[in-house]
Amino acid sequence: MAEPLPVCYLNGEYQKLRDARVSPLDRAFLFGDSVYEVLPVFGGRMFRFREHFDRLARSLNEIRIPSPHTHAQWLEILDDLIRRNGGGDMYVYVQVTRGMEYGRNHAFPVPPVAAGIFAMASPLPVLTDELRANGMSAITVEDFRWNRCDIKSTALLANVLMKQRAADAGAQEAIIVREGDVLEGSSTSIFVVSKGAIATPPNSSRILPGTTRDVALELADGAMQVTIRRIGIDELRAADEVWISAATRDVIPVTRIDGQPVGTGKPGPLWKRMNESFNTLRARLAGTPVL
Ligand SMILES: Cc1ncc(COP(=O)(O)O)c(C=O)c1O
Structure with a gap:
């Protein structure tokens, strides 16, 4: 780090x-x-x-x-x-x-x-060649946080323990599931791609409204099919692609979950398109006012 x-x-x-x-x-x-x-x-x-x-x-x-x-x-x-x-x-x-x-x-x-x-x-973490080529690993964990996950509170003990559980398993992120519903990562939002369509769970008191998730939704709009809806754990396991997003890292492909490959086990074509769209957006905004 x-x-x-x-x-x-x-x-x-x-x-x-x-x-x-x-x-x-x-x-x-x-x-x-x-x-x-x-x-x-x-x-x-x-x-x-x-x-x-x-x-x-x-x-x-x-x-x-x-x-x-x-x-x-x-x-x-x-x-x-x-x-x-x-x-x-x-x-x-x-x-x-x-x-x-x-x-x-x-x-x-x-x-x-x-x-x-x-x-x-x-310093901003860079997307390494290894991540771009092979994606990252995640585990799933049952949610044991409080019921106001929409507040970006520094009281992050549950998230810390989840991330450590991932680290102990040789993974980089913990995907949080509550009663069968896939919610988000311990410090990221989540997207699931099945049959060419992207889905992400709706904002609620169970997740943080991710700013990067919103950017990805805007970039997908028109160019890719995207829906905001409940995602079940079975859909996560059967997905063609899974991505996580966060302000410091844009959108990152998850290629292994609980030791099993996601889709082909490599970053998928829709992730590559989304990643390029982020790069284009950043270049377009250079030098423009922020407010
Ligand atoms: C629990 C959780 N969900 C989602 C996110 C992603 O939010 P953003 O894209 O605004 O960084 C974060 C970022 O810290 C987070 O901690």
Whole structure:
């Protein structure tokens, strides 16, 4: 895993990530009381900025933290962070916590305290030749998360345990299934391709509304047949292609699930088309304003 870039933003100040410190009384540390966003940057330009900050505003609203910044203010803060880290391609992680009080109480602090804000940048993972040629492996896991998976909360213990279960099995992702319904990966959205048609599960409180999933749906629209609907575990196992998507990695082919090949066991033709469409979109957006 590549190291993060050197400069971070913490509560109003840019500083060296290695020297950044937060209080153990911050509610993110005590309760996981915080939400986050992750967005890619291509050629110094944040991708899907509005969609990511709309989702952050929604997550904050759902957990009743007043939004500390407008979209325009976030843009200024993060553009500066990107510049200070040398620009180019990277991804940005942004976290907002409910803040800290002197003590540990489950209910919100009275009077309210200032939100804690942290952002850092990291190199963007590249699609390796190995991934492009052979895809990745996944396992399936029964869901044991809470019932508000639509909130992008930093309380990710269940996701951490699922991803580790995948790692223990020599796989890279855990595909989450609840009572026979395929939902998403532990940190990705999911697509299943059968007989030339693409399907992805509907947004609900059981999954995170993926920003990359939306891009893929837009790119597929017109060029490929795509439906948003319930996907059963049997359909996943019988699929011709399975893809996962996330902001830092676009769309990645999954070619083995629970040790069995998906379709031919190699990345499929529709994935290749989708991957090319993403590359074209990125090139088209270069240099255009984000808001
Ligand atoms: C549980 C979960 N689902 C889906 C996604 C994909 O969302 P996005 O495409 O916005 O990165 C993520 C990304 O972190 C995630 O954690």
